[in-house]
Structures are given as structure tokens and as C-alpha cells.
Amino acid sequence: MSLISSLHTSFAGLRNTESNMNVISSNVTNADKAGYTRKTYETEYTTTSSGTSPSGGTSVTANYDQYLFKTVVSDATEAGYYETTSDYLSQYVDAFGSNTDTTTLSSAMSDFDASLSALGVTPDDESLKAQVVQDAETLSYQLRDVSSSIQNLRAQADEGIALAVDSVNQSLQTIETLNKKITVAEALGQSTADFEDERRAALENIASYMDVDYFIDGDNKMNIYVSGLPLLDSTAHYLSYTTAGTVTDDTVYPGGFSALSLNGVDITNKLTGGALGALIEMRDTTLPGEQDKLDELAVTLMEQMNSLLNEGTSLPPRSEMIGDVEGLGGGSSLSGASGTIRIATVDDSGTIINAAVIDLSTTATMSDLLTAINTALGPDVTASLTSDGALQITANNSGEGIAISQMDSALGSPAQNFSDYFGLNGLFTGTGASDIFVSDYLRENSDYLATSSLSDTAAIGSAGVNPGDGTIASDMAEVFSASVSFSAAGDFAATSTSLQNYADRIIATAANAADAAVVQADSVSSIYSSTKSALENMSGVNVDEEMSRMVEFESKYQASATLISVLQDMFDELITAVR
Amino acid sequence: MVDRISTFSQTQQLTNNNLRIQSNYAKTQTQVSSGLKSDTYQGLGGDVSRILNLESDYKTISTRSENAQSALDQTNVMFDKWEGL
Numbered sequence: 001m002s003l004i005s006s007l008h009t010s011f012a013g014l015r016n017t018e019s020n021m022n023v024i025s026s027n028v029t030n031a032d033k034a035g036y037t038r039k040t041y042e043t044e045y046t047t048t049s050s051g052t053s054p055s056g057g058t059s060v061t062a063n064y065d066q067y068l069f070k071t072v073v074s075d076a077t078e079a080g081y082y083e084t085t086s087d088y089l090s091q092y093v094d095a096f097g098s099n100t101d102t103t104t105l106s107s108a109m110s111d112f113d114a115s116l117s118a119l120g121v122t123p124d125d126e127s128l129k130a131q132v133v134q135d136a137e138t139l140s141y142q143l144r145d146v147s148s149s150i151q152n153l154r155a156q157a158d159e160g161i162a163l164a165v166d167s168v169n170q171s172l173q174t175i176e177t178l179n180k181k182i183t184v185a186e187a188l189g190q191s192t193a194d195f196e197d198e199r200r201a202a203l204e205n206i207a208s209y210m211d212v213d214y215f216i217d218g219d220n221k222m223n224i225y226v227s228g229l230p231l232l233d234s235t236a237h238y239l240s241y242t243t244a245g246t247v248t249d250d251t252v253y254p255g256g257f258s259a260l261s262l263n264g265v266d267i268t269n270k271l272t273g274g275a276l277g278a279l280i281e282m283r284d285t286t287l288p289g290e291q292d293k294l295d296e297l298a299v300t301l302m303e304q305m306n307s308l309l310n311e312g313t314s315l316p317p318r319s320e321m322i323g324d325v326e327g328l329g330g331g332s333s334l335s336g337a338s339g340t341i342r343i344a345t346v347d348d349s350g351t352i353i354n355a356a357v358i359d360l361s362t363t364a365t366m367s368d369l370l371t372a373i374n375t376a377l378g379p380d381v382t383a384s385l386t387s388d389g390a391l392q393i394t395a396n397n398s399g400e401g402i403a404i405s406q407m408d409s410a411l412g413s414p415a416q417n418f419s420d421y422f423g424l425n426g427l428f429t430g431t432g433a434s435d436i437f438v439s440d441y442l443r444e445n446s447d448y449l450a451t452s453s454l455s456d457t458a459a460i461g462s463a464g465v466n467p468g469d470g471t472i473a474s475d476m477a478e479v480f481s482a483s484v485s486f487s488a489a490g491d492f493a494a495t496s497t498s499l500q501n502y503a504d505r506i507i508a509t510a511a512n513a514a515d516a517a518v519v520q521a522d523s524v525s526s527i528y529s530s531t532k533s534a535l536e537n538m539s540g541v542n543v544d545e546e547m548s549r550m551v552e553f554e555s556k557y558q559a560s561a562t563l564i565s566v567l568q569d570m571f572d573e574l575i576t577a578v579r
Numbered sequence: 580m581v582d583r584i585s586t587f588s589q590t591q592q593l594t595n596n597n598l599r600i601q602s603n604y605a606k607t608q609t610q611v612s613s614g615l616k617s618d619t620y621q622g623l624g625g626d627v628s629r630i631l632n633l634e635s636d637y638k639t640i641s642t643r644s645e646n647a648q649s650a651l652d653q654t655n656v657m658f659d660k661w662e663g664l
Contacts, residue, residue: 031585031586031587032586032587032590033587034587036587038585090621093619093620093621094619094620094621096620097620098618098619098620099615099617099618099619099620099623099627099630100615100618106631106634106635107634107638109635110634110635110638110639111638113638113639113642114638114639114641114642117642117643117646118642118645118646118649120646121646121649121650121653122649122653481639500635501632504628504631504632504635505628507620507627507631508627508628508631510620511620511621511623511624511627512624512625512627512628514620514621515621515622515623515624515625516624518621529592529595532588533588533592536585536587536588537583537584537585537588537589538583538585539585540585540586540587540588541585541586541587542583542584542585542586543586544586545583
């Protein structure tokens with residue numbers, strides 16, 4: 001035992017205190033860094049026959065529950081899924097407008113119903129015809145608008161997938177780099193605690209996007225798997241995805257959207273959790289289902305309105321009628337056509353100028369039909385096919401137009417009347433909610449709304465079309481409250497209800513789903529934040545705790561310094577004594 | 580185990596709670612000032628179906644009432660004409 005030995009021990013104590021202070025300052029400095037865990041200095045002691053003294057050490061995470069972190073990771077996945085779902089469903093329901101808006105899909109439907117009903121009561125009021133056409137335009141616009149919002153949301157989900165893939169890949173790269181740094185630090189006996197903090201934060205980010213399994217191997221390397229496929233083992237395997245660009249209701253996966261692949265394997269349908277799972281579900285299942293429901297509404301609306309309007313004829317009559325159905329040729333078969341129609345030329349007051357009954361059972365092809373009409377009514381009327389293959393019937397004398405009575409005509413399967421089959425007097429054109437429009441001839445002149453009827457029996461020279469007949473408009477209005485059949489679409493089973501109810505049901509279901517998703521997302525997020533909070537409370541920095549540790553080390557440092565000072569005095573006294 | 584909290588986590592939790600309270604307060608203020616439970620369909624949740632049904636029923640009834648009035652007016656005109664004869 002010697003004074004030198006005491007000096008060395010005291011000096012080791014000073015250095016140990018400095019290292020502890022270094023860890024405390026690091027803790028205090030990083031207290032507000034997300035994912036930072038409180039470190040303590042783990043001192044190594046060397047014990048010899050002359051005593052024990054600190055001989056170095058490393059900074060380690062003070063207290064960390066790996067199992068609680070596993071729960072945080074799985075909660076992050078749940079929260080990612082429900083938050084994304086609720087975000088998209090909220091945006092979708094907003095596409096229907098708000099309950100304070102004056103025009104929504106529901107109100108457009110009831111306004112259209114109201115104007116048709118008013119026209120049924122006052123059929124000779126041409127301003128009401130204009131109102132009906134305007135309301136039909138508003139309704140078709142609302143359908144197109146919601147439809148376009150759905151496709152925009154799908155495009156947004158598509159871009160969201162690409163952004164999520166980028167974020168996951170960046171985190172994978174971070175973890176791969178950290179794995180290497182940890183290996184090197186462990187080999188050099190240095191602290192790995194800070195690297196591990198960053199690695200856990202990166203893993204939590206990946207977990208918020210996808211459901212992953214992970215483990216830490218014997219070399220303290222993190223390995224990550226998704227659906228049994230390695231995302232990170234000895235190296236990182238990156239995800240790849242390309243956005244589709246333009247998204248329409250025809251853009252579907254597979255085909256329209258690219259595959260989300262991992263090492264060349266398509267994992268699109270294997271990702272069911274996290275934000276990526278939610279985005280894929282939105283893009284491929286939920287939103288297309290909503291589009292299907294909207295299409296079903298639009299198609300049923302078109303069928304019902306067109307079928308009824310095609311029963312009628314307009315007053316004033318149209319001098320030229322061109323069908324919506326294109327692609328017909330002279331040889332196009334009309335086999336199965338039965339019944340008769342009455343075609344007439346009438347003047348603006350509805351007086352019949354010329355008329356003929358055509359027997360459809362004798363017209364096996366389009367050519368036969370054209371010939372029959374031209375023979376019966378030529379030269380007053382010309383029936384032909386347009387360059388697009390649509391039926392065109394033209395009145396050749398000025399001041400005259402075409403009027404058709406459907407009588408008992410039946411063409412096609414399911415059977416339609418003559419005008420409906422060729423789309424001569426349709427209100428709407430299109431194939432679904434995304435392309436439903438009011439027919440061009442009505443947008444140009446709403447007077448041509450075919451709500452009157454041509455008499456089957458009125459003689460030439462007498463009144464054939466009565467402007468006071470509101471039956472067709474009333475029948476069209478009735479459809480909105482009567483039950484019509486809807487096929488199964490989206491999450492709706494096949495049903496029989498009114499158009500208004502079906503439209504309201506689409507909005508109500510969307511609002512319910514969005515509301516439920518928000519509640520669920522709140523609940524899951526709250527669980528996630530409380531688990532995370534429990535983990536952080538256990539392992540994070542408490543500044544007051546660090547301050548008390550600092551005071552403790554400060555007094556220890558003072559004691560060691562005093563010891564060295566006393567030893568210095570003793571050495572001085574010893575030297576004086578020797579002299 | 581000694582109960583402990585981390586300063587950062589505690590601060591964040593306090594901030595989040597404050598924000599949530601502010602958000603709820605703002606929502607309630609909007610409800611009071613607008614007189615509406617919510618101005619979005621989502622905020623009305625399960626009540627949307629009933630509201631839409633009531634709105635369309637109200638519209639139908641209003642239309643029927645207007646139509647009946649219109650028919651009555653037309654009948655009166657015809658009656659006046661007939662009386663004039």
C-alpha cells in the first residue's frame with residue numbers, strides 16, 4: 001500500500017465520475033429525442049490484492065422491456081391500418097357533400113323527382129321541361145362527381161403505396177446500416193445502446209406500414225420478415241412499386257396497377273395489416289365496391305328513365321332523331337322483334353301530316369326496317385344508319401317532325417320498346433356513374449323531352465300528339481318512390497327499393513362506415529399511445545432523476561478531488577521531511 | 580417496481596391531451612354557434628339515414644302540396660271558364 005496507489009484509485013474514481021457525468025449530460029440533452037432511452041454507465045471494476053478500482057465501462061440502456069416493445073410494434077401496425085382506413089373513408093364520405101350543402105346526390109335526386117312530378121301536373125309548361133332537364137344534369141353531375149372522387153382517392157391510395165414503399169425501404173436501409181455499426185461497436189467493446197434506439201425507431205416506422213415479424217439474432221443483428229419472406233436478413237431486400245399514373249374505374253389490380261414486389265415475388269395480397277394493407281384494401285376492394293354501388297344506381301336510373309321516356313314522343317317534334325345505340329349495320333339482326341309501331345310526321349301543334357304502322361315481325365334485319373319505314377312514309381321520312389351505325393329517322397319537310405307510338409313493339413332481350421331499343425328518346429346516356437350524361441339533343445333543347453304520346457288511332461289531319469298529356473312525366477316521378485330491382489353491388493346484396501332510398505343508403509352507409517372507422521382508429525391509436533407511453537415511461541429520461549444523479553456524482557467528484565488534494569499535501573510533507 | 584415517468588413522454592402526453600381538449604372544445608363551440616350537431620355526414624354517423632329519409636320525405640310532401648295547389652288552380656280556371664259559358 002502506498003500513497004501512489006491511493007492516488008491512482010482516486011484518479012480512477014475521478015475518471016469514472018467524468019464518464020458518468022458524460023452519460024448524464026447525454027441523457028439530459030437527448031431527453032426530448034423520440035425513441036431515446038435513458039442510459040446508465042456500467043462501470044467495470046478491477047480487483048487486485050491492493051483493492052478494487054473502476055477501470056472503464058460502457059453506457060447501456062438502463063431498463064428496457066423487449067416484450068413490451070413487441071406489443072408497441074404490433075400496436076403500431078394496428079394503428080397504421082385503422083388510421084389510414086378512417087382517413088380514406090372520411091374523405092370518401094366528404095365527396096357526397098355536407099348536410100348543410102344545398103346540392104348533394106340525395107337532394108339532386110329529390111329535386112329531379114319533384115320537377116318530374118310538377119311536369120306531370122302541368123305537362124304543357126315548357127319551363128318545367130327545362131327544369132327537369134336541368135335537374136337531370138345536376139343529378140348526372142353529382143354521380144360523375146362522386147365517381148371521380150372515388151377514382152381520385154384510388155389514385156391517392158396508389159401514390160400512398162409508393163410513398164409508403166419509399167419510407168419502408170429507407171427504414172430498411174437505416175436498420176441494415178445500424179446492424180453493421182452495432183456489429184463493429186460490439187467487436188470494439190463500445191456501447192451499442194444509441195444504435196439500438198435508432199434501430200427500434202426505424203422498425204416501428206416499418207411496422208406502421210406493414211405487419212412484420214422480427215427477431216434479434218446472436219450477433220445482435222435485427223432480422224425482419226413479412227408474410228414469411230425476408231425483408232432484412234444478412235442484407236436488406238427492398239420493396240418495389242410503380243404508380244399507375246392515371247386511374248379510372250377500369251384500372252384494377254392485377255393488370256392496371258403494378259405488383260408490389262419483394263425480391264421479385266408479388267406480395268400485394270399478402271399485405272393485410274398496417275397502412276400499406278389499408279391502402280391496398282381501399283384501392284382494390286373498398287373503393288371499387290363503392291364505385292359498383294354508384295354504377296348500379298346510375299345504370300338503374302338510366303334504364304328506368306330511358307325506358308319510360310322512350311314510351312313517349314315530344315311536342316314540338318324533333319325533325320331528326322338519332323339513336324344512342326351505335327355499331328348497327330344493314331345486316332344487323334332484328335330477329336325476335338315483334339309487335340307494331342306507328343310512325344308519323346306531325347307539325348308543331350301535334351297535327352298528323354302522314355302516318356304509318358310498321359309491323360316489326362316482318363323486319364328481320366336493319367335493312368328490312370329501314371326499307372319498311374322508307375316505303376311506308378317516303379318521301380316525307382328518311383330512315384338510315386349514321387356513319388357510327390346509329391338509327392337515324394329524319395322528317396324531310398320543313399315544319400314537320402317525327403312522332404312515334406311504341407304500341408306493342410318488343411325488341412331484344414330483355415324486351416324493350418322500339419325507341420328504347422335504338423335509344424331514340426333517351427334522357428341519359430352512358431354506361432355507369434363515371435360517364436352518365438344527359439342526352440345531347442335535350443341539352444340543346446329541353447322542349448324535346450318526350451313526355452307526350454302519339455295517338456295510335458288518330459287519323460291523318462287530326463290532332464295526334466296532345467301537349468296536355470302528363471302521364472309519362474308522372475310515371476317517371478313515380479319511379480323515385482316505387483320499388484325497383486337492384487343487382488348486388490359492393491357490400492349491398494341484391495335488393496328491391498326506390499332510387500331515392502338506394503342513393504340515400506349509399507350515403508348513409510358511407511357515413512356510418514367513416515364514423516365507425518374514426519371511433520375504431522381513435523381507440524386503436526389510444527391503445528398504441530398508452531403502450532408506447534408505458535414503454536417510454538419505463539425506459540425514457542426523467543430530467544429530475546438525472547439532476548439528482550448529477551448532484552450525487554458532483555459530491556463524489558468533490559470527494560475524489562479532495563482526496564487527491566490531501567494526497568498532494570501528504571506528498572509535499574513527505575518531501576519536506578526527507579529534505 | 581418504482582413508478583417512474585419520462586419527462587419527454589409526459590410532456591408529449593400533456594400536449595396531446597391539451598390538443599384533444601382544444602379540438603373537442605372547438606367542436607362544441609362550432610355546434611353551439613351553428614346550431615348543428617355536425618355539418619358533415621360523417622359527424623352525424625348513424626343518424627344520416629334518418630335525416631336523408633326525412634329530407635326526401637319532406638321534399639316529396641312539399642312537391643305533392645305544390646302539385647295539389649297547381650291542380651286546384653287549374654281546376655278553378657276551368658271552373659271559371661265553364662261558369663262563364
